[in-house]
Amino acid sequence: MTRVAVYGTGSWGTAFAMVLADAGCDVTLWGRRAELVDAVNTRRRNPDYLPDVELPAAVRATTDPAEAARGARFTVLAVPSQTLRGNLREWAPVLERDTVLVSLMKGVELGTTERMSEVMAEVADAGPERVAVLSGPNLAKEIAARQPAASVVACRDETVARGLQAACHTPYFRPYTNTDVVGCELGGAVKNVIALAVGIADGMGLGDNAKASLITRGLAETTRLGLAMGAEAHTFAGLAGMGDLVATCSSPLSRNHTFGTNLGRGMTLEETVAVTRETAEGVKSCRSVLDLARKHGTEVPITETVVGIVHGGVPPMVALKELMSRSAKAEGA
Ligand SMILES: NC(=O)c1ccc[n+]([C@@H]2O[C@H](COP(=O)([O-])OP(=O)(O)OC[C@H]3O[C@@H](n4cnc5c(N)ncnc54)[C@H](O)[C@@H]3O)[C@@H](O)[C@H]2O)c1
C-alpha cells in the first residue's frame, strides 16, 4: 500500500487526504493543533474545515512531523504559500530521502517571487524528479462531497507524474499528467488574482460581459507571463489554466472570488480580511505575481489593477476606468 504524508489539515489538505485514501493509499495527515488531530483520529471529522465529511479509516492524523513522514512515498504540502518555506525548513530533516514532494498550493512567494516547487526544491534539496505539483479546478468542498472533478499532476519526470496519478485516481477524481510544472503552477497562482478581479466586478454589480472579458484577458496575461517563464502554451488551455480559472471565477465557494466580491461591495481590506477565515492566496500573491511579471518584462494589467485596489487603496470604480482606458491594442498583442 502506498504511504502518503499530507502536511496541512485545512480544506484542501483534508479533502485531498480523503481522495488519496479512496484511491487506496495509507495516509497520515500532519496538523498543528492537537484537538483537530484528535477529532480526525477519534471522530473521523475535521470540524474546523470540513465538518460534514466523514473521513475514511485510512486517514490518520498526528502533530508529529516525523511520524507523518515515516515511509511516505509522497509528501503532500498544503499550507499557505507564504508559510511554506518556514514550515518545510522544520520538516525537511525528518522527511524520507527519496520521498516525492507534492505541492497543492497556488501562490508565489513574496520577496523571492519563487513558485512553490522552487521553494520545495531549495529547502528540501530535491531534484526535479522529486518535485511535483497538483493543480486544476478543484474546489475542496465539492471534492470532499465526492463530486466529480479532473485535475493535473505535473512533474518534469513523467514516470513520477504517472505514479502520483495512480495514487490519487478515484471514480470521482480524474488526474491527468503533465511535465510542464511552471505552467501548471502559474495557472493556479494567477487565477486566484483574476478571481479577485472577477469578484470585485461582481460586487460592483457589473455584468456577465465584464466577467467573461476579465476571465479571457486574465488567461491572456497568465499565458503571456507563462510563456516568458518557459511554460507551454497548451497548459493554459487545459485544466490547470482555463479549467481552474473558470471554476474559481464562477464559484461562490472560491475564497478569492468571495474576497473580491466583498471588496467590490465596498468593504475595506481590513473588514474583508476579518470575515475571511480561510486562505485567499491571491491577496498576497497578486503582489508577487506583479513582481514576477516585471522581472520578465511582461504586462499584466488585470493583476496590476488588483494590486492597486487591494494594496493601494484605489477605489474599484477608479481602477475600472483606468483599466478600460488603457491604449487600444490588437487582441494577440
Ligand atoms: N480549498 C481549496 O478549494 C483549494 C483547492 C486547490 C488548491 N488550494 C490551495 O491549497 C493551499 C492550502 O489551502 P487550503 O484551502 O487548505 O487552506 P486553508 O486555509 O483551508 O488551510 C490552511 C492550513 O494551513 C494551516 N496553517 C496556517 N498557517 C500555518 C503556519 N504558519 N504553519 C503551518 N500551518 C499553517 C492552517 O492551520 C490550515 O490547516 C492554498 O495554496 C490554496 O490556494 C486550495
Ligand SMILES: O=P(O)(O)OC[C@H](O)CO
Ligand atoms: O477557494 P479558492 O479561491 O482558493 O480556490 C480554490 C481552488 O484553487 C479552485 O481550484
